[in-house]
Amino acid sequence: MNSSHKAKRLMTSTGLLAMGLVVGFGAAQLGTAVAGSATVQEVTAASYTAAAPALDAQIPQGAFVDVAEKAQPAVVYIQAQHEMRPEDAQPDIFRRYFPDEENPEGQMPQMEAEPMPPSQGSGFIIRRTGYILTNAHVISRILGDRDEVETVRAKEIIVRLSNEDEYEAEIVGLDIGTDVAILKIDVGEDLPYLVLGDSDAARVGEWVMALGAPFGLTNTVSAGIISAKGRAQLRLTANFYQDFIQTDAAINPGNSGGPLVNLKGEVIGMNTAIVSSGFQAQYSGVGFASPMNLVGKVAEQLIAHGRVIRGWVGVTIGPLDDALAEGFGVAGMDLDGAVVLQEVNPGEPADQAGLRAGDIVVAMDGSKLDGNQDFLQRIAIVPPGDTITLDVLQAAQGGIEEATVSITLGERPAEEEIFRRNLGGTNRGRQERPEETTIPDTISHTLGLTVTDLTSEIAEQIGYEGELQGVVVTQVARAGAAAEAFLARGDLILEVARQPVAGVAEFEEALSSFGPDEVALLRIRRTNGQFAFVPLRMPEE
DSSP, rough: OOOOOOOOOOOOOOOOOOOOOOOOOOOOOOOEEEESOOOOOOOOOHHHHHSSOHHHSSSSSOOOOHHHHHGGGGEEEEEEEOOOOOOGGOOOOOHHSHHHHHHHTOOOOOOOOOOOOOOOEEEEEEEEETTEEEEEHHEEEEESSOOOOEEEEOOOEEETTTSSSSEOEEEEETTTTEEEEEOOOOSSOOOOOBBBBOOGGGGOEEEEEEOOGGGOOOOOEEEEEEEEEEEEEEESSSSSSEEOOOOOOOTTTOOOOOOEETTTTTTTEEEEOOOOOOSSOOSSSSSSEEEHHHHHHHHHHHHHHHOOOOOOOOOOEEEOOOOOHHHHHHHOOOOOOOOEEEEEOOTHHHHTTTTOOTEEEEETTTTEEOOOHHHHHHHHOOOOOEEEEEEEEEEEETEEEEEEEEEOOOOOOOOOHHHHHHHGGGGGGGOGGGGGGGOOOOOOOEETTEEOOOOOOHHHHHTTTOOOSSSEEEEEEESHHHTTTOOTTTTTTEEEEEEEESHHHHHHHHTTTOTTOOOEEEEOOOOTTTTTEEEEOOOOO
């Protein structure tokens, strides 16, 4: 397709059912009665308009109209065609139940790989030279398992401008950590573009407008308000970095990648996800946009390098809740926003700086943390090779001590590698289902917990080769302290109150030192290879 000319249109408009809105007053007429007369004076539209104040003086709709008129020319519709691979083909279920001459045994042969239906989404131009911002999930798929994760890009991407001209786009770069992608089209002339605003300055209750192509309906505009800011830990998306703006402006499938703009016409977010009930995802009044202050920084790196280069310390973190604070012996301290180092990777920057699993990080470069996402994002924006300082609380002889640790950052691995690690790779345990093992039960507690010594045979069954110290959880009751602590069958308990336990006898002895309603801090290793600190509250007598 010649990028300097209008490309041949590859998409045709589907026929829409004719829709009409009939408004009437029945037999009644709008008018004023004249005393003593059976006639009614009709009020015409002209006379009503002349008598009433200007509509914009009553309703500030002019701001919405202006924003829509200015923003729409820079909003685009995107179709991405993915190539179906042979391994993506599904079995022919009909031939399983209806054998034929070619398949007399009723086997389930693989169907031939056929083209997948194109994915649809939105985007917006951010530079007059044709750079387009959109969601990575609009133009790519994440495939894989615990052994390998890969990002498969669309083989062909068509961008339709607001004037209906279509161009083939190239992928400049994408980042699955933030679900951001940059496309480029070559039009041969300057294009209208949108100004990126300050998402930090956006306020809850502020009017916003969402633009895009919901269900393929291009040039669609909806309005609402900012319902909340800083939404994170959402399971609606695989983003590692979540700091969403929540809005009730209508966002539907096809709006992904479109802009969320304020009434100045500035883009403050990129529409990314929705909460929906039912089988088909559709508007329910709760939508999420990635904040532009985060998206803009990612876009700059994608344009400059084709990828995002992030800082890396080599730790796994978790939030510090009240129960964990009690277990660590720091209850009552002002630690809102602090994070716990659940694991420190050997040989990586945090380990080299002397940090240990169980350290509590309170501040970075002298500024208090605001939870997991704040920690991740602040680390990510620091270039590899730069040095940061972390204020931490560490276990010491007889209690807790404060320390300030300097760390020279490394470079964060590719996001696909991080996904694979989180899934539990082969080098982190075999991930066999513990229900299928033959672990004997040797001891039961009033905690709703049954454990046994870790033997070499059990370690081999579960995938704990080399981990020959600790006790294995064999059963967890549906209710009880163990269930409330989210312990699971197959978990390996390594420590109680920061002290190693080599077997069931030591485990029992360690727990006996805790009274009713006290918290025993456990350190465990999950069957997927991940480590965690778990607060186990003793039952009341």
